[in-house]
Amino acid sequence: MSEHMVIIGAGEAGCRAAFALRELGFTGSVTLIGEEVHLPYERPPLSKDALTGEAAPGPKTIATAARFEASAITCLTGIKVQGIDRMARQVYLSDGRSLAYHRLLLATGAHARRIALPGDAVHHCVTLRRFEDLERLRSHFRPGAKIAIIGGGFIGLELAASAIQRGAGVTLIEVQQRILSRGVPEEIARMVEARHLAAGVQLVCGIPILSLQDRGRQVVLRLANGQEIVADLVVAGVGAVPATELAEATGLAIENGIAVDARLRTSDPSIFAGGDCCSFPLPVYDNRRVRLESWRNAQDHGALAARNMLGADDAISAVPWFWSDQYDLSLQVAGLVDQGCSLVRRDLGPNAVLQFHLDESGRLVAASGIGPGNAVARDIRLAEMLIARRARPSVDALSTPKVNLKSLLAA
Known part of the structure; x- marks a missing residue:
């Protein structure tokens, strides 16, 4: 009997995991289960383009039905998972069916607070x-x-x-x-x-x-x-709470979300969790446990979960990154700003500024930037790489626009 990978939650993390399994060469069955009647869709546009456009939009789908079919991914929509039997490795669905799984991924997301x-x-x-x-x-x-x-x-x-x-x-x-x-x-x-x-x-x-x-x-x-x-x-608009009801009912460890290790494994080694629903340790911050609600984090988790469901032993290595569009301004943040205790400012020109967050040892732990269009995107990306390397760049270099951040990576 071929292995069956089941993914509960058809958002960004769940979809990325499903396609990553195929990209990694998995030939067994893959089933993606979503509560909503729509095909999996992108959520960031809901508060932006989908609200401001003249014509009433449809959901911006992550993948078409044809793409799911071409990748041999069974995408079930409008289906709620009623329960999980961890001993039997069975998932019970609202339409009366049950699915056996070899590995299970919980990508259940979050609820609006x-x-x-x-x-x-x-x-x-x-x-x-x-x-x-x-x-x-x-x-x-x-x-x-x-x-x-x-x-x-x-x-x-x-x-x-x-x-x-x-x-x-x-x-x-x-x-x-x-x-x-x-x-x-x-x-x-x-x-x-x-x-x-x-x-x-x-x-x-x-x-x-x-x-x-x-x-x-x-x-x-x-x-x-x-x-x-x-x-x-x-x-x-007061935040979100992780969707942990299913995990709690099946007895998985909960800690500000479904608790996973750096490889996205839950307290049951056959069950993984990723995206908005889980909390996890960040190695780049000495394994501080966090829960992140962001598009990129969901993407990263989906890809990582797929690798580890297939037997890899890869740990989380990404630095948190977030963006928000405010009219003509783009706001981007890399890292965890509350890890810093001092700020270094870099002026990038009209209406564009970067703030570097340093800890007590002078290590760069986060960077915040705002500016029109893509004014801060390149520098935020370079700062993200410096954070990942646990760099301690000089304050003068960070504050001087003429000093290319790329040169600090080489140093």
Whole structure:
């Protein structure tokens, strides 16, 4: 009987793993299982192009049905996994079928975090995670509409930019003292803030929300300073929680997500996990355990999981990387910014800046950059390579634009 690889979760990590198995020469059965009725699709465009385009879009698929067929990958859509029997190595599906597996990959992703506020209008507060959520947002993001967005992180800001570009009025509420308080240095956050203010977004920072009250077709947000914000729609962009329900039910170790080792193995050696749903140790940061929600991390995990499901013993080596489009500005971050204790600034010209994050020993642990178009992309990529090498470049070299970062790699 040929080996059967089963992948639960048809997002970026799950799809990448399925195709990587074939690229690596696996000739057994591969089954990819997704809860949504759509073919696997890209999620990053949901808060950007798919919201701002004139025509109502369809999902931007990761692969066509023909490509799945050509690669002999069985892609099941609209199917929920009801349970896993680890002893029998069986997966039980909502349509009554069961699948035997040789190796199993959990790539179940994450759920949008819901807000918990008093009031009778919490049910009017929506989130963006799936394509169906996009359709509702598009119907409200229109000229004259009043949109309130809770959360000044990357997703909340991207939604604010998209709503403004579609002609809606936007008020964004962030309970911390500034936007992007956990993501980027203050200077870069201020540049993002200035761009949103110039576009017409109303920002409210440092004031808690007390309640959401239903007012017919509108919602009233009552703030701790007595202010009331009236909106046609409230959108929560306050992060995501890992989808661990299936893993918990089958008894796998959980630690801020499904706990895996540096090779993406769970506490069951026949089961792997990757992408947004799992936490893992990062060797480049002395095995600090993290959970990352990013497109590239999902891609990296899918490829790594496929190799190790086939018997390799490869450890995670990638440096975290993230990007966000804010109007005409591109924001990119490499590494973990909270590992740093000092900053070194590099000016790249009009509206473009890099901030290098150094630890106490002078090691480069992260880099944050913002600028129009691809102004920071090359330097962020070079910084990523320096981080991977645990480099300790001189402060003068980092701060001087004339010093090519590539020369620091050679050194």
